[in-house]
Amino acid sequence: MKPRRFLFNLQTMLLVKAGRQHHTKENLSLALRDLILTVMEVQEGPTDVSYQSSRFWCRMSQSLTFSPSSKSHHQTSPPQTKEGSCFTQEKSNTLSLRTAAVSRRHSADGMISSRSGRGDLDADRFHPYQRQFSDGAVTECLQQCSSSFSSLHEVCSPGSHSHSSDMPPSWDQYNGSIQNSYPELPGIPVDPPCFLSQSYPSYSSASPQQQVSSRLYPNKDQSSTSKYSLSSQSHQDDTTQSIFPKPIYSYSILIFMALKNSKTGSLPVSEIYSFMTEHFPYFKTAPDGWKNSVRHNLSLNKCFEKVENKNGSTSRKGCLWALNPAKVEKMQEELHKWRRKDPVTIRRSMAKPEDLDRLLGERPERLRSVPPNPKSGTLTRATPVYNPSAFTCTPAELRPACQPICQSLYAHLQPQQPFYLPPAVTHPSNSFALFSPCGQQPAAGIPSSTGSLNSPVAGKIPPVYNNALQCDYSVEPRTTMQEFLLEGDTTYDIDMLNPSLTDLQLQGNLWEELRVDSLVAEPQVSTSSSATFVPQNHHIQSSGLHVVPPISQTSAVVASGRCEAEYEDGDEGRNVEQHGCFNGLNPVLYSGVESLAGYLTSCTASVSLM
DNA sequence: CCTGGCGTCTTAT
DNA sequence: ATAAGACGCCAGG
Ligand SMILES: [Mg+2]
Numbered sequence: 001m002k003p004r005r006f007l008f009n010l011q012t013m014l015l016v017k018a019g020r021q022h023h024t025k026e027n028l029s030l031a032l033r034d035l036i037l038t039v040m041e042v043q044e045g046p047t048d049v050s051y052q053s054s055r056f057w058c059r060m061s062q063s064l065t066f067s068p069s070s071k072s073h074h075q076t077s078p079p080q081t082k083e084g085s086c087f088t089q090e091k092s093n094t095l096s097l098r099t100a101a102v103s104r105r106h107s108a109d110g111m112i113s114s115r116s117g118r119g120d121l122d123a124d125r126f127h128p129y130q131r132q133f134s135d136g137a138v139t140e141c142l143q144q145c146s147s148s149f150s151s152l153h154e155v156c157s158p159g160s161h162s163h164s165s166d167m168p169p170s171w172d173q174y175n176g177s178i179q180n181s182y183p184e185l186p187g188i189p190v191d192p193p194c195f196l197s198q199s200y201p202s203y204s205s206a207s208p209q210q211q212v213s214s215r216l217y218p219n220k221d222q223s224s225t226s227k228y229s230l231s232s233q234s235h236q237d238d239t240t241q242s243i244f245p246k247p248i249y250s251y252s253i254l255i256f257m258a259l260k261n262s263k264t265g266s267l268p269v270s271e272i273y274s275f276m277t278e279h280f281p282y283f284k285t286a287p288d289g290w291k292n293s294v295r296h297n298l299s300l301n302k303c304f305e306k307v308e309n310k311n312g313s314t315s316r317k318g319c320l321w322a323l324n325p326a327k328v329e330k331m332q333e334e335l336h337k338w339r340r341k342d343p344v345t346i347r348r349s350m351a352k353p354e355d356l357d358r359l360l361g362e363r364p365e366r367l368r369s370v371p372p373n374p375k376s377g378t379l380t381r382a383t384p385v386y387n388p389s390a391f392t393c394t395p396a397e398l399r400p401a402c403q404p405i406c407q408s409l410y411a412h413l414q415p416q417q418p419f420y421l422p423p424a425v426t427h428p429s430n431s432f433a434l435f436s437p438c439g440q441q442p443a444a445g446i447p448s449s450t451g452s453l454n455s456p457v458a459g460k461i462p463p464v465y466n467n468a469l470q471c472d473y474s475v476e477p478r479t480t481m482q483e484f485l486l487e488g489d490t491t492y493d494i495d496m497l498n499p500s501l502t503d504l505q506l507q508g509n510l511w512e513e514l515r516v517d518s519l520v521a522e523p524q525v526s527t528s529s530s531a532t533f534v535p536q537n538h539h540i541q542s543s544g545l546h547v548v549p550p551i552s553q554t555s556a557v558v559a560s561g562r563c564e565a566e567y568e569d570g571d572e573g574r575n576v577e578q579h580g581c582f583n584g585l586n587p588v589l590y591s592g593v594e595s596l597a598g599y600l601t602s603c604t605a606s607v608s609l610m
Numbered sequence: 611c612c613t614g615g616c617g618t619c620t621t622a623t
Numbered sequence: 624a625t626a627a628g629a630c631g632c633c634a635g636g
Pocket of ligand 1: 298299300302303304305306435608
C-alpha cells in the first residue's frame with residue numbers, strides 16, 4: 001500500500017519533472033535519462049559512474065527511437081526539453097509549480113503563433129538572455145506545461161492509459177487526492193479540459209504544428225544529424241528541434257570549444273558551424289542568423305584571430321580562425337564559469353551529453369575513483385589525444401587518468417594527432433594556431449617574430465597555455481581556486497552546481513506536494529515523511545527509504561541515498577543530500593538502470609511485499 | 611546566388 | 624561600460 005503509493009509518487013515525480021505524461025516505460029526511461037544527466041553533473045566529469053551512465057544513455061537513446069507506427073502518443077513525448085529550460089531559468093529557489101506553469105504557458109503563448117510559417121520569425125529570434133528552442137520546441141513547451149500537471153491526473157486515472165490498467169483499484173482514490181492537491185492549478189486549470197486525459201489532443205492526435213512529419217525549416221546543415229539524434233528519419237528533424245534547446249553557452253564559448261577541440265587549433269568558419277551543429281543540434285534547425293553571429297563573434301572577440309589560410313592568399317575569405325594565446329586563459333575561465341552555470345541544461349542541448357566534459361576540457365579523473373586501467377585493445381585508436389589542443393600535458397600524464405574512460409567513451413572518435421606534436425606542416429601556423437598563428441597579427445604579448453615555429457614561442461608561453469588549455473589539471477598556481485575546488489572536492493561541486501539543482505528543487509516542491517497528498521490519504525506515511533520534509537531539508541529520498549523495500553538495485557539506490565541523507569543544513573545540506581542520493585543512484589546506473597524504468601512501471605506489484 | 615568578414619544597433623548586466 | 628546577440632551590408636567567388 002504505502003510503498004506502492006510512494007513509488008507511484010516517485011514515478012509521477014519523475015515524469016512530471018521530465019514533463020511527461022504517461023507512465024509508460026518510454027517516458028520513464030526518458031525521465032531517467034534526465035535524471036542521469038543530472039547525476040552526471042553532480043558527479044562532475046567522466047567518472048566511472050558517468051561513464052556508465054553515458055553508456056546507459058547511449059543505449060537508452062537507441063531504445064528511444066520510437067517507431068512511427070507505435071502509439072501516436074509516443075511521438076508527442078519527445079525527450080526532455082521544456083522544464084529544463086522553462087524552469088531553471090527562473091529564480092528557481094522560490095519557484096513554485098504555479099509560477100513555473102504560468103511562465104511556461106506565457107512564453108509558449110507568445111511564440112506559438114509564429115510556428116506556422118517561415119515568414120514570421122520574430123518570435124523565434126534568438127534572445128540573448130532567454131532560453132529558446134528551435135521551432136517545435138516552443139509548442140511542446142506549451143503542451144508540456146499543461147501536460148505535466150495533467151499527468152498527475154491522468155496518471156492516476158486507471159483507465160486513461162494502457163499502462164495504468166495494471167494499477168490497482170486503490171489508485172482511484174489516490175487520483176482523487178492528487179487532484180485535490182492541485183485545486184487551483186494556474187493556467188492549466190483555466191482550461192478545464194486539461195485535467196481530462198482525453199483533452200490532450202496533442203498526445204493522441206498531436207497538434208498540427210507538432211505533428212511529426214513535417215515542416216521543418218529546410219536546413220543546409222543536415223549533415224551529421226542521424227548519427228546522434230534520438231529518433232530516426234522523419235522523426236528526426238522534428239525531434240531534434242523539440243529535444244534540443246538552444247545551448248546556453250554564448251557564441252564565444254561555443255566557438256572557443258570548437259577551436260579548442262580542433263585538431264589544429266584553427267578552423268574555418270564552416271567547420272565551426274559544423275562543430276556547433278554536430279554537438280548542439282539546436283543549430284541544425286535554428287533560424288538563420290546564428291551563423292552571422294558566429295562570424296561576428298570571430299571578428300569582434302579578440303580571443304579569436306584570423307589566420308592566413310593557404311599560402312598567404314589574401315583575403316577576406318577562406319581564412320582560418322584560431323585562438324589568441326593571450327586570451328585563451330580568460331576564455332577558459334569564462335568557459336568554466338558557464339560550465340557551472342547550468343550543466344544539466346547544457347547537456348540537454350547536446351547531441352551527446354557525455355561529450356561535454358571532453359569538449360570543455362578534461363577533468364581530473366584521477367581525483368575520482370576510477371577503475372584500474374582496463375587495457376583494451378582498441379586503445380591505440382582512441383587515446384586521449386582525441387582532444388589535442390586541450391591537452392598540453394604529456395601523454396604520459398594523460399593516459400593513466402583518461403584512458404580507461406576515454407578510450408571506451410570516445411572510441412568512435414577519429415584518431416587525432418597530439419597537438420603538441422611538431423607540425424610537420426609547412427604552415428606551422430595551421431598546425432599550431434594557438435600560438436599566435438602568423439606574425440600578421442602581433443597577438444598581445446606574443447612576439448610574432450618567433451613566428452614560424454612553435455618551439456620558441458612554445459617555450460615561452462606554455463605555462464599559461466598549459467594551464468588554460470588543459471583543463472587545469474596541473475597544480476598550476478594560476479588555476480582558479482574555484483576550479484580547484486571543483487575538481488577536488490565534490491562537496492564543493494555540489495555547492496557550485498547549486499544552480500543546476502533547480503530541477504531538483506522543483507522536484508522537491510513537487511514531491512512535497514505529493515507528499516502532502518499522501519499525508520491526507522495516508523497518515524502513516526505522513527508520519528515518517530513529514531519529518532524529513534521540513535522546508536529546510538527536502539529529504540526526498542528519505543521518505544522513500546522507509547517505504548521501499550530491499551528490491552534489487554533500485555532499493556540500493558534509495559538506500560544509499562539514505563546513508564548520506566543526513567548532512568549539513570540549509571541549502572547546502574539539501575544539495576549535499578541530493579548528491580548523496582544520486583551517488584546512491586550510481587550503483588544502479590552501473591548495474592542496470594534500464595531496469596529501473598521497467599521496475600518503476602511495475603513497481604506496484606513488487607513493492608507490495610512491504 | 612552563397613559565403614564570409616565585419617559593422618551597427620539593441621538589450622541586459 | 625561592457626557583453627552578447629540579432630541583423631545588415633558588402634565583397635568575393
Ligand atoms: Mg577577432
